[in-house]
Every structure is written in C-alpha cells, then in structure tokens.
Amino acid sequence: MNALTSLVAKSWYDHRRGTIGWMVGIVGLVILQLSVYPSIRDSATDWSNLAETLPEVFREMLRVNDYASETGYLSAELFSFTIPLIFVGIGMTWGARNATEEEADGTADILYSMPIRRRSLLLADTLSGLAVVLTQTAAFSVSLIIGSRILDMSIPLVRLVQAPLACGLLGAVFLAIANVIGAVSGKKSVSLGVTTFGAIALFVAYSLAPLVHFFDVILPYNPFRWTIGTTPLTEGLDIGQMLLCLTASGLLLASSTWLFERRDIAS
Amino acid sequence: MPSPIDTYRLSKSYGRHIGLQDVTFEVPGGSIVGLLGPNGSGKTTLMRMLMGLISITSGRATLFGRPVTTVDPEVRRTIGYLPGTFKAYDNLTVSRYLRYLSDLRRGDFTRNITALCERFSLDPSKSIGSLSKGTKQKIGLVQAFMHEPSLLILDEPTSGLDPLMQREFETLLTEVVGDGATALLSSHVMSEIERTACTIAVLDKGRLVSVATVDEVKRHVLHSIDIDFHTPPDLGTFRNLAGVRSAEVSGTTLHLTVFGEETEIIREASRQGATGIRTHEPTLDDLFESLLARTPSDGQR
Numbered sequence: 001m002n003a004l005t006s007l008v009a010k011s012w013y014d015h016r017r018g019t020i021g022w023m024v025g026i027v028g029l030v031i032l033q034l035s036v037y038p039s040i041r042d043s044a045t046d047w048s049n050l051a052e053t054l055p056e057v058f059r060e061m062l063r064v065n066d067y068a069s070e071t072g073y074l075s076a077e078l079f080s081f082t083i084p085l086i087f088v089g090i091g092m093t094w095g096a097r098n099a100t101e102e103e104a105d106g107t108a109d110i111l112y113s114m115p116i117r118r119r120s121l122l123l124a125d126t127l128s129g130l131a132v133v134l135t136q137t138a139a140f141s142v143s144l145i146i147g148s149r150i151l152d153m154s155i156p157l158v159r160l161v162q163a164p165l166a167c168g169l170l171g172a173v174f175l176a177i178a179n180v181i182g183a184v185s186g187k188k189s190v191s192l193g194v195t196t197f198g199a200i201a202l203f204v205a206y207s208l209a210p211l212v213h214f215f216d217v218i219l220p221y222n223p224f225r226w227t228i229g230t231t232p233l234t235e236g237l238d239i240g241q242m243l244l245c246l247t248a249s250g251l252l253l254a255s256s257t258w259l260f261e262r263r264d265i266a267s
Numbered sequence: 268m269p270s271p272i273d274t275y276r277l278s279k280s281y282g283r284h285i286g287l288q289d290v291t292f293e294v295p296g297g298s299i300v301g302l303l304g305p306n307g308s309g310k311t312t313l314m315r316m317l318m319g320l321i322s323i324t325s326g327r328a329t330l331f332g333r334p335v336t337t338v339d340p341e342v343r344r345t346i347g348y349l350p351g352t353f354k355a356y357d358n359l360t361v362s363r364y365l366r367y368l369s370d371l372r373r374g375d376f377t378r379n380i381t382a383l384c385e386r387f388s389l390d391p392s393k394s395i396g397s398l399s400k401g402t403k404q405k406i407g408l409v410q411a412f413m414h415e416p417s418l419l420i421l422d423e424p425t426s427g428l429d430p431l432m433q434r435e436f437e438t439l440l441t442e443v444v445g446d447g448a449t450a451l452l453s454s455h456v457m458s459e460i461e462r463t464a465c466t467i468a469v470l471d472k473g474r475l476v477s478v479a480t481v482d483e484v485k486r487h488v489l490h491s492i493d494i495d496f497h498t499p500p501d502l503g504t505f506r507n508l509a510g511v512r513s514a515e516v517s518g519t520t521l522h523l524t525v526f527g528e529e530t531e532i533i534r535e536a537s538r539q540g541a542t543g544i545r546t547h548e549p550t551l552d553d554l555f556e557s558l559l560a561r562t563p564s565d566g567q568r
Contacts, residue, residue, distance in 0.1 A: 006370035014358065109350035110410065113318045114371040115343045261338050264321040267311065267352065 007124035034147040044068035091171035094129035095178025096191035119257040137168030163233040170227040176252035183260035269332025271449040276326035286312040301464030302453040308470040310453040347416035353407035357396030383409040401427040419450040488549040495543040
C-alpha cells in the first residue's frame, strides 16, 4: 500500500463508527420526515392557511412558503437547517481533528518524523474527511430518491442529487475552516469551539438576513448562502455560488497546510 | 562526507523562555554520542528540533549536510527516531502498526521487523492497547531500527525496559554502529551511556556545557572511594595526594572523595597495607556537579 492510501485507509478505519453513526442519523431523519409527509399532503389547505397567517418575512425566514408542497415540505423540514447543520457538524468535527488529533493522542512525534511532508499528511486526512462528507451526501441523496419514489413525489431526480450536494459543499467549507484553526492552534477543542461559534453566527446571520439589513448586506459572503441559500431543491445548483464555495474551501485548505507545516508540534 | 549531525549556535526560545541556546556541536559518522542533562536541560528540545518537529529560532542544524527544517521531510528518510514519550495507536496490533509505518516510509521491512520482534521478544499479533509500558517501548525501538537507518536519534531509549532488554538494546546499538550507523541518545542512566557511547555531551539550562569522551568525563568527575585497612591509615598522606578533595576515617576504613586519576591513591593504599578498595560509580548528580563546577558561568566551553 502506498503512503497516501495507507493514511486515508487508517483515517477511515479509526473513524468508521462515527461515520456509520452520522449516516444512520441522516437516513433515519429522512425516513422520519418522509413518513410524516403523506399526512401533511392530505391537509395541504390547512397548512397553506396557517402559513398565510404568518408575515411574509417570517415565512421566508422559516422557509415555510408553500409548506405542504413536496419541495416546500422537504425544504422546510430537511434543507432549511436540520440536515445542513448535521453536515456542518460532520465537516467541523473532521476538520478540527485533522491537524490536532495526533498531538492530543501523543502519537504525533512518530508520525511527523516520517519522511512525508506534513502537507501530505494533512491532505490525506482532509481527503478522508471529504470522502466521508461525500459518502454522507450520497446516503442522503439515495435515501431521498428512494423515499420520494415510494411516496410518488414528482421532484426531478437531478434535484434530489443537487440539493444534498449543496449540503455536502457546506460541510466541506466548515471542514476547511476547522482545518485552518486546528492547523494554527494545534488544539481540537479550540478549533471546534471557534468553528462552532462561527457556524452558529453565520447561520443566525443567514436566517435573519430577511429581517436585518446588515445581515442581508453580508449575505454574499456567507457559506450558507452559497449552498442551501440557492434553494437547490427547486432551482438546482448555482454554478457561480458553487465555484465560490469551492474556491473559498481551496484557499482555506492551502492556508491550513502552509500554517501546519511551520507550526511547532506539541509533544 | 558531511557529518550526520552538525549544529551551529542552535537556539530555541518560546517567548521569554529559552529552550536551547547557542548549541554548537558535531556528531561524527560511526559514533555514539550520549546526551546527558537534568530534566528541562534541553535534550528533548534538541532532538525534536533535529527531527523537524519544532522550528529553529536561530542558528542552524544539518543532518548529513542537509539543513533541518519543519518542511523538508527527505532528510528524515534515513533516520530512526524514538521520542522521549513513545505512544503508538492502541487500536492496532503491533504488526499492523509497523506495517503502517513501513508504508509511510515507502518500504517493505518485514524481514527486519520479524528479526527485531524476535530479538525483543515482542509478539506482533498482540493489540498495542493490551501491552505494558515496557513492551510498548520495544515497539518504539523496533520502528526506530526497522529500516536500517544511518542515523539514530533516541530519546531515553531504555525507559521502561527490563535489564535484560536494556542489554539487548545496547548490543543492537553497538552492532548497527559497528555496521556504520551513527547514534545520538539521551539517558538518565550514566552506566548505560558509559557502556555504549564514545562521547558525552552535557546540556544544562539549554546550554551545552561539555562535549568530551567518556574517559575524559570520568577523569573529571568527583567520586568516592572506600579503602579498608587492618589498622587506621595515615590520613595526612592521603589528604596530600593529588585529586583528593576530602578524606575521613571511620574505624579502619578510609573514605575519600576524589577528582580525576586514582593511580596515586591506589599505590599509597597498597603501601599502607590496604585489604580492600570499593570505588563508587559517579552518579549523574556527581557528573553535573563536577562539570558545572569547572564550567565558566557564562556557559562558554
């Protein structure tokens, strides 16, 4: 086995239980939400009436416009915050441990004394993380496709691939953010803490953008806007926003490798 | 041929705290250099800097002529390193861990691993998490030697090993150095350094206070000698001998504190009819006391 394959394989092996756990959670949530949908569909008029009692700005904020429709229901229940925040969690926890876990475990001295650049070691861990995010994206997408077909939903298949992909991209951005903070601090707790705070702040700013002018002004710089904010379930992926997202993640990743190669490794 | 290790005014500071200051020394090829020093003297800092784990604040270090940095990994290809606190992955078996490290070194060292495991009585099928501290240390030694490195940097290599395994390690080290490798090892055990090293480098408070051969060091270390006689000896004669720092008699036994050569003392003891001589091994404390006593306060060598 070559060095990169070996690193990626070990990373996957070490975190296999967590990966399976996240996957069970996502699929379980999809099953739960889809199982409720038939009763929502059957009382579509009531839900429309209820939604209309809310001010427009709240309907927009809570993403409950057209709640009883297929896309409206899935957008509100799965794509507005539950699943996106799960993907943020997956990306964040993986990114936070990439440049910190070996030091915390006391195994860093041996690993970083191997004839491999630290950059490659971090890249291998990041690739493993991205592969995990992609796997969860695939699991999310497949469960949505199967569930929607069982319920005779008419959402195009391509949208059921694109919308989970937007969630996956969101996870990748937060993986890259946590990577940078871990690379600088060397501490998983610091990386997790700072990234969690950042994620919550960005999510609040994204959610309240229809209400707060300042949040609306900074919305173009918000990863939630780049991904789930493009309403991929109805509109498909916005290529421009997607490229912005990938560029930001790439820059963050490049910064983290540069910083990590120059930081003192704690013993 | 460049030296395996060459440092010039190597320094490391952490804000105001100085980890290492102006360390200049060279480790010639085919030698074993023992690094001695009290806790916090900078031994581990020096070794971790040489491995590129921590950055150099000022000065330079080269391994086989190649500058040490945190970025360049190539210099580490032919180095075997054992950190002061060795930890492996508890969820792997010994063989899987060593195979993983072999992959990272891009080589197949199965034959060497098998031979080394047999030598250190290490069962490769065991899960690392189930092993004792001493057994885990053996894994550390196997991974340091498995790729037949040209340079070994070993921080407290015998820590946790039983006496039998300590001897096995010393034999292995002597063998690989005999085959052309070079070693820098730190230890708190004076006798271990004495048995294996040709040269001793002593660090104190981040400064290199002495680099000398083992014989030179021993000659300049305060140590004590007890000499038994049939009747109380002539104390004045012993007190006047070169190298004697203190002399006391209790009953018919003479207790001497000596600095340097013992030849004159033994000759005089024999002349006065000594019935037995016991030389006490200098402890690390004795060594540091002696070396620091003859080192200028500014740390110049």
